[in-house]
Amino acid sequence: MKRKPNRIASQLKAGRVAANGLIDRRVFLQRGAATGLALAGGIASGYAANIGDNAKPWQKTIGAPMSAGGSPSRFAQEKLKRGVLQPYGEIAPGSGASMTPIHELHGTITPNGLHFERHHNGVPDIDPAQHKLTIHGLVKRPLVFDMEALMRYPMVNRICFIECSGNSFFNTFAKPRPLPAGMIHGLVSCTEWTGIPLSVLLDEAGVDAKAKWILAEGADAATMGRSIPLSKALDDVIVALYQNGEPVRPEQGYPVRLVIPGFEGNTSIKWLHRIKVTDRPLHARDETSHYTDLLPDGKAEQFTFVMGVKSVITRPSGGMTIWRDGFYEISGLAWSGASKIRRVEVSADGGKTWGDAYLHGPILDKSLTRFSMAWHWNGEPVQLQSRATDEKGRVQMTHGQWMAKYGAGQRYHYNAMQTWAVNEHGEVSNAYL
Amino acid sequence: MRIFESATLLLLIVLNANYAIADEPRLGRPATAEEIAVIDISIPPSGKGLPAGSGNAVAGEDVYAQKCASCHAVDGTGKPADKLVGGIGSLDSAKPVKTVGSFWPYATTLFDYIRRSMPLNAPMTLTDDETYAVTAYVLFLNDIVSKEQSVNAKSLPRVRMPNRNGFVDMSGVR
Numbered sequence: 327m328k329r330k331p332n333r334i335a336s337q338l339k340a341g342r343v344a345a346n347g348l349i350d351r352r353v354f355l356q357r358g359a360a361t362g363l364a365l366a367g368g369i370a371s372g373y374a375a376n377i378g379d380n381a382k383p384w385q386k387t388i389g390a391p392m393s394a395g396g397s398p399s400r401f402a403q404e405k406l407k408r409g410v411l412q413p414y415g416e417i418a419p420g421s422g423a424s425m426t427p428i429h430e431l432h433g434t435i436t437p438n439g440l441h442f443e444r445h446h447n448g449v450p451d452i453d454p455a456q457h458k459l460t461i462h463g464l465v466k467r468p469l470v471f472d473m474e475a476l477m478r479y480p481m482v483n484r485i486c487f488i489e490c491s492g493n494s495f496f497n498t499f500a501k502p503r504p505l506p507a508g509m510i511h512g513l514v515s516c517t518e519w520t521g522i523p524l525s526v527l528l529d530e531a532g533v534d535a536k537a538k539w540i541l542a543e544g545a546d547a548a549t550m551g552r553s554i555p556l557s558k559a560l561d562d563v564i565v566a567l568y569q570n571g572e573p574v575r576p577e578q579g580y581p582v583r584l585v586i587p588g589f590e591g592n593t594s595i596k597w598l599h600r601i602k603v604t605d606r607p608l609h610a611r612d613e614t615s616h617y618t619d620l621l622p623d624g625k626a627e628q629f630t631f632v633m634g635v636k637s638v639i640t641r642p643s644g645g646m647t648i649w650r651d652g653f654y655e656i657s658g659l660a661w662s663g664a665s666k667i668r669r670v671e672v673s674a675d676g677g678k679t680w681g682d683a684y685l686h687g688p689i690l691d692k693s694l695t696r697f698s699m700a701w702h703w704n705g706e707p708v709q710l711q712s713r714a715t716d717e718k719g720r721v722q723m724t725h726g727q728w729m730a731k732y733g734a735g736q737r738y739h740y741n742a743m744q745t746w747a748v749n750e751h752g753e754v755s756n757a758y759l
Numbered sequence: 760m761r762i763f764e765s766a767t768l769l770l771l772i773v774l775n776a777n778y779a780i781a782d783e784p785r786l787g788r789p790a791t792a793e794e795i796a797v798i799d800i801s802i803p804p805s806g807k808g809l810p811a812g813s814g815n816a817v818a819g820e821d822v823y824a825q826k827c828a829s830c831h832a833v834d835g836t837g838k839p840a841d842k843l844v845g846g847i848g849s850l851d852s853a854k855p856v857k858t859v860g861s862f863w864p865y866a867t868t869l870f871d872y873i874r875r876s877m878p879l880n881a882p883m884t885l886t887d888d889e890t891y892a893v894t895a896y897v898l899f900l901n902d903i904v905s906k907e908q909s910v911n912a913k914s915l916p917r918v919r920m921p922n923r924n925g926f927v928d929m930s931g932v933r
Contacts, residue, residue, distance in 0.1 A: 608871070
């Protein structure tokens with residue numbers, strides 16, 4: 327059902343930033359100030375007190391007592407779940423991923439229990455008393471650190487995203503899958519990590535002048551290892567012990583993991599137990615056979631560490647239904663593995679016209695940034711898109727441009743613009759443009 | 760002489776004291792050669808670190824049948840797990856098939872990966888000889904080595920993989 331547009335037509339016209347109802351949010355902020363005054367007047371003139379039969383049941387009985395731990399409301403729990411992908415089924419139950427439901431969340435920090443997972447052979451149950459980190463190879467003093475020693479180092483905090491290089495792989499398939507945003511793009515999460523700069527531990531071991539790479543290796547049942555350029559290892563890499571204030575969770579690498587801001591997620595080795603300083607990369611299976619990017623000519627790009635500039639509208643997004651025409655806040659996330667986000671544009675006409683979205687601070691380096699755009703839906707079919715630009719000037723491609731860049735079957739580093747098609751019933755679904 | 764030694768000693772103590780305070784915390788303890796040998800399982804393309812022992816595809820066929828075939832199929836064609844065989848020459852086609860034979864640039868990676876991660880339900884249970892033998896068998900299935908060829912610390916790094924030059928190093932691009 328549609329409302330007559332007459333009353334708001336002039337406002338829409340005044341605040342228009344792009345076609346199909348995209349509006350400057352300041353139109354609404356100005357209106358908000360006036361509404362606040364009106365409400366204050368209403369309260370002063372006196373509504374009936376909310377007592378007796380008018381009170382809600384939860385106002386008339388003692389609430390639940392304090393508890394040693396918390397969880398989301400039972401009314402909210404159903405949707406606050408990771409989407410689990412187990413591609414090999416029961417023969418390899420620990421090989422797969424679970425995805426952050428980004429379409430159910432707001433802000434930019436991912437709750438610990440909803441941080442995406444990617445395991446190559448399950449989550450190890452590590453006793454910290456038996457866990458050690460060894461640094462060896464091209465160093466003057468090969469060293470062993472037990473957890474007690476690591477806990478004594480001065481620590482730093484760093485907010486950054488971690489994104490699996492396979493994030494959004496569903497959108498590399500020939501036809502758009504009818505999935506929610508979290509199942510398509512939920513292999514990204516953003517966390518305040520606390521730990522020791524890796525450079526401090528490497529300095530203690532004394533890195534040899536010939537060294538150019540490190541191998542970082544985990545103590546899981548895949549003994550997952552990745553080669554990382556020494557220049558990055560000495561830059562902003564953290565040996566992380568805490569995740570949003572609590573000890574790193576088992577599925578995130580307890581008792582200790584690497585966090586490599588901006589690099590593809592699998593380099594942030596979980597359950598870290600060994601760092602070997604080397605002159606060349608190892609060429610491990612997961613940096614040759616997997617996590618390389620096939621080009622149309624049959625060559626494959628290797629060591630493509632930095633995650634591209636990217637954005638996705640999380641609300642409204644796939645699987646949602648917007649129930650009538652009128653005002654909506656379009657909201658989403660943008661990020662880049664190379665820098666801060668400089669700009670996000672939103673289109674409601676499939677990319678023909680664009681308006682600048684509002685970027686909600688803090689806008690942090692290699693972190694998720696929240697953007698929003700005010701929108702008045704006129705009830706007709708539209709195509710919503712967002713397009714991010716980072717501080718290095720990199721801009722998202724269209725789906726078609728991205729597909730043409732790579733060889734067939736490429737599943738990593740998908741960072742093209744997401745299109746959400748809204749039909750005349752308000753149903754939102756994944757689309758390619 | 761004695762005075763000089765004492766003075767030197769005193770100087771060293773003073774320097775050491777300053778050194779310790781400025782550089783704290785230095786809480787790593789020295790790693791012994793034995794400790795490192797036990798965990799240093801990574802094998803780069805040079806083959807440095809490959810253990811003693813050997814195996815060929817004849818021996819590998821048995822190990823593969825017992826430990827690998829249930830996931831990778833008897834002939835290495837995969838399903839449910841990754842396909843190991845075939846696809847050579849397909850990488851620039853509309854249906855590229857990435858296998859050990861068609862895609863992997865280094866044979867040493869096969870030994871490294873099998874030893875650290877396979878079989879998936881019991882990693883790190885193969886002996887070094889078994890690992891060499893299975894490595895030999897997968898290479899044999901791809902027509903890269905003969906069935907009798909001994910795969911060992913000397914021969915493995917010399918195995919030339921078909922897609923050796925198929926990769927573009929992007930590590931300098933940030």
